[in-house]
Amino acid sequence: xxxxxxxxxxxxxxxxxxxxxxxxxxxxxxxxxxxxxxxxxxxxxxxxxxxxxxxxxxxxxxxxxxxxxxxxxxxxxxxxxxxxxxxxxxxxxxxxxxxxxxxxxxxxxxxxxxxxxxxxxxxxxxxxxxxxxxxxxxxxxxxxxxxxxxxxxxxxxxxxxxxxxxxxxxxxxxxxxxxxxxxxxxxxxxxxxxxxxxxxxxxxxxxxxxxxxxxxxxxxxxxxxxxxxxxxxxxxxxxxxxxxxxxxxxxxxxxxxxxxxxxxxxxxxxxxxxxxxxxxxxxxxxxxxxxxxxxxxxxxxxxxxxxxxxxxxxxxxxxxxxxxxxxxxxxxxxxxxxxxxxxxxxxxxxxxxxxxxxxxxxxxxxxxxxxxxxxxxxxxxxxxxxxxxxxxxxxxxxxxxxxxxxxxxxxxxxxxxxxxxxxxxxxxxxxxx
Amino acid sequence: xxxxxxxxxxxxxxxxxxxxxxxxxxxxxxxxxxxxxxxxxxxxxxxxxxxxxxxxxxxxxxxxxxxxxxxxxxxxxxxx
Numbered sequence: 001x002x003x004x005x006x007x008x009x010x011x012x013x014x015x016x017x018x019x020x021x022x023x024x025x026x027x028x029x030x031x032x033x034x035x036x037x038x039x040x041x042x043x044x045x046x047x048x049x050x051x052x053x054x055x056x057x058x059x060x061x062x063x064x065x066x067x068x069x070x071x072x073x074x075x076x077x078x079x080x081x082x083x084x085x086x087x088x089x090x091x092x093x094x095x096x097x098x099x100x101x102x103x104x105x106x107x108x109x110x111x112x113x114x115x116x117x118x119x120x121x122x123x124x125x126x127x128x129x130x131x132x133x134x135x136x137x138x139x140x141x142x143x144x145x146x147x148x149x150x151x152x153x154x155x156x157x158x159x160x161x162x163x164x165x166x167x168x169x170x171x172x173x174x175x176x177x178x179x180x181x182x183x184x185x186x187x188x189x190x191x192x193x194x195x196x197x198x199x200x201x202x203x204x205x206x207x208x209x210x211x212x213x214x215x216x217x218x219x220x221x222x223x224x225x226x227x228x229x230x231x232x233x234x235x236x237x238x239x240x241x242x243x244x245x246x247x248x249x250x251x252x253x254x255x256x257x258x259x260x261x262x263x264x265x266x267x268x269x270x271x272x273x274x275x276x277x278x279x280x281x282x283x284x285x286x287x288x289x290x291x292x293x294x295x296x297x298x299x300x301x302x303x304x305x306x307x308x309x310x311x312x313x314x315x316x317x318x319x320x321x322x323x324x325x326x327x328x329x330x331x332x333x334x335x336x337x338x339x340x341x342x343x344x345x346x347x348x349x350x351x352x353x354x355x356x357x358x359x360x361x362x363x364x365x366x367x368x369x370x371x372x373x374x375x376x377x378x379x380x381x382x383x384x385x386x387x388x389x390x391x392x393x394x395x396x397x398x399x400x401x402x403x404x405x406x407x408x409x410x411x412x413x414x415x416x417x418x419x420x421x422x423x424x425x426x427x428x429x430x431x432x433x
Numbered sequence: 434x435x436x437x438x439x440x441x442x443x444x445x446x447x448x449x450x451x452x453x454x455x456x457x458x459x460x461x462x463x464x465x466x467x468x469x470x471x472x473x474x475x476x477x478x479x480x481x482x483x484x485x486x487x488x489x490x491x492x493x494x495x496x497x498x499x500x501x502x503x504x505x506x507x508x509x510x511x512x513x
Contacts, residue, residue, distance in 0.1 A: 038482055040503055045481055049452070075501075110483050122465050122476030129480030133500070136480075137453025138460055222474055223465075353478070353486060356471040381485040381496075386478075408485075 002094030003416055008034040008071070010307045011087070011100035013078055013255060016044020017061065017293055018285025019106030021300025022307070024064040026104070029308040033070045034098065036089060038077040044108055045128055046293055049135045061297070079405035079413075081258055085280065090409045095416055102280045102307040105256050105268070106300060109249040109286035111153070112389045114337075115351045115359070116344035118218030119245070127157045127246035134164055141165030143241040146227050148172040148215040150335045151248035152292075159203035161244075169240055171204070172213035172229050174247070174338055180211055183334040190327055192294065214341060218243055230340075248335045250389045251287040257402040272318060273311055274303035282307055291328030298324060342394055351394070352387040354380020359394075368397035381408045440508040455499035456480070456487040459512055466499060468513040489513075 010026040012019045015037030027033040035042070042065060043050040043058065050058040051066075065072070073089075076096065080088040087098045111126045118124065125133070127147055134140045145166045147154045150173055158168050173180070187193045213231040218224055226239045256268045262277035263269060268287045270276055276283050284303040285296035298321045302314045345351065347360035357377040365371040368378065368391060377391070378384030383406070384399060391397045405414065437448040440455075442462035449458050456477040459466055465474040466487045477487040482501040490511040491497040499510070 039501060110479065110481065113479075120469070120473060120475065122474055125477060126479045126481075129478055132480030133454070133457050133460065133477060136500070136503075137449055137457035223476075350469075353469070353475070353484065356469050356473075381488075382483060385483050 002091075004091075004094070004096040005099065006034060006073075006096060007099045008032050009101045010034075010104065010304070011036070011098050011102075012070075012104045012106055012304075013037075013087070014044070014106035014108055014285070015039065015042035015072070015074070016106060016108045016285065016296065017046060017058075018108070018296035018300035018303075019044070019104070020061050020065050021297045022104045022106055022282075022284050022304035023070040024061070024068045025301045025304025026308045027069045027304075029310060031308045034073060034100075035065075035070050036073045036076040036078065036098065038075070040074055042072060042074065045132065048132055057293075077407050078255060079407045079409050081404070090407070090413050095413050100280075102282065103259075104274075104300075104303045104307055105259075105261075105276070105281065105283040105287060106285045106296075106303075107252040107255055107287050109251050109290060110385065111246040112248055112250045112393075113245065113386055114149075114247050114341055114344065114390055114393060115349055115387075116215055116217060117346050117349050118220070118224075119215075120350050120353055121218050121220050121224045122222070123220075123224035123241060124218045124243045124245065127153055127244040129246075130242055130244040131157045131160050134161065134166075140242075142167060144169050144239065145242045145244060146170050146172070146215075146229070146238055146240045147244050148213070148227070148229060149246040149248070150174045150337065151246065152331070152335075153246055153249070155200050155204055157244060157246075158207055159200055162204065162207065168204075168207045169238055170208045170210060170229070172210050172215065172231070174214045174341060175211060175335055177211040179334050183330055186330040187327070190323070193327065212338075214338075214344075215243065215245060216344060247337060247341070248331075249286060249290050251290065253287050254383075254385075254402050254406045256281075256283060256287060258404060258406055272302075273306035273314070274299055275306065289325065289328050290331060291324055292331070295321065295324040295328060337393060345394070351390060352377040352380065352384075354378075354382050354386075357387075362391070362395065365395075367400075368392075369400050371395075371397065383408070438504050438506045440504050440506070440510060442510045443512060449504050453504050455489065455491055455497070455502045455504055455508070455510055457500075458504050459487075459489060459499060459510065464512050466512050474513075 009031035012023045012035040023035040041051045047058040078089045217228040268283040282303040284299035305314045345359035355376040487499040489499045
């Protein structure tokens with residue numbers, strides 16, 4: 001087993017836009033900066049594959065990253081904090097311990113998924129999930145795709161899939177037309193966003209768009225054949241090859257919780273320089289507020305400068321952040337989930353995909369913790385990352401404290417890490433209640 | 434045009450372009466990834482390494498998250 005120790009002035013966890021902006025801004029000062037990411041290459045979800053495919057919005061940042069003196073550590077996922085100012089991660093060859101002076105969390109967000117009958121069928125995927133697979137080699141040309149859920153990601157994915165030859169049959173957005181219109185007006189104060197919206201509108205022109213519409217069931221024997229959607233008060237069956245669903249985003253806050261960063265309404269609380277309540281720990285991007293690409297870039301820069309004590313250079317960015325925060329709040333209001341979505345499950349609908357726990361079995365439990373202990377809901381390898389946000393919506397359960405390992409890892413990695421400190425340690429690879 | 438990479442999915446030869454992940458290759462081969470604890474077929478879902486639905490055996494390594502691993506020539510993939 002390979003075991004390494006690396007030291008950095010600034011360690012950035014997460015290689016999406018916020019992480020890239022943070023790492024490159026910190027590196028300008030001459031500090032040693034390392035950036036770890038779980039994926040095979042940097043860019044995060046929004047710029048997946050950007051290091052190999054040239055894209056106008058990302059290429060400048062990717063270039064800065066490649067030439068700015070940041071050490072990139074991909075295929076590396078953090079699973080524990082063995083002691084203060086040290087993180088332990090799994091790599092392709094073993095484990096690595098990272099010692100840092102300052103840490104910047106840029107762990108991004110994931111899609112929120114809501115269970116409905118048939119959502120576990122193969123070829124029902126996340127909206128961002130299908131896009132990620134197409135970006136990583138899945139041919140989509142000529143395939144019939146239905147997008148359903150909520151949030152601007154549905155439109156971006158529709159545009160991307162259409163450009164790649166997919167036949168996007170419908171976009172079903174649960175928000176009402178009037179709230180979408182209000183959102184459109186609120187964009188007028190953001191010139192970039194208006195331009196983006198106009199571009200998107202042109203790209204997805206011709207695709208049927210249904211407001212106040214949502215998936216009711218996915219149908220098929222072994223794999224997906226059709227989706228039943230709710231539309232204008234009626235059920236409508238649409239044949240398709242892929243159903244891509246996503247109900248906006250939820251922040252990845254597991255590592256921040258492990259480090260005892262104070263949370264507020266599910267987000268990591270930060271001050272004006274992106275400092276969390278934990279000493280030497282900063283946070284930028286979606287874990288602090290779901291605000292999209294531009295806000296992530298601004299927050300990343302502020303955090304990167306703050307981590308090398310260059311706060312005086314970030315004054316201009318603070319005003320920009322304030323403006324973009326308004327956009328984030330408009331997003332939150334517009335794409336808030338309607339109560340009808342709580343009623344999609346049938347008794348036998350699976351809620352926890354890892355452990356096949358049905359909606360019926362979750363009835364009568366008072367809390368997330370009680371449900372975990374008695375049904376194994378949220379105890380599989382995803383550790384509740386998928387069903388946790390669903391049960392929060394369905395049953396108003398709040399997730400409890402986070403314990404290491406925050407990602408499943410091998411027994412060998414766990415025991416190698418703790419060999420010197422606790423030789424008799426008993427280890428578990430699955431989630432703990 | 435970059436050369437294609439040959440891998441095997443459940444014994445069937447599959448040619449993919451460079452950069453293709455194992456999850457995409459499994460879907461391309463018309464296969465599924467894993468069987469759920471109650472025996473249902475599952476395929477990739479989140480596409481970003483979080484949901485663990487795309488687990489498969491890659492070169493003998495069980496429970497590998499296939500959506501996070503690019504194909505390498507000669508790779509042997511087994512799924513359920």
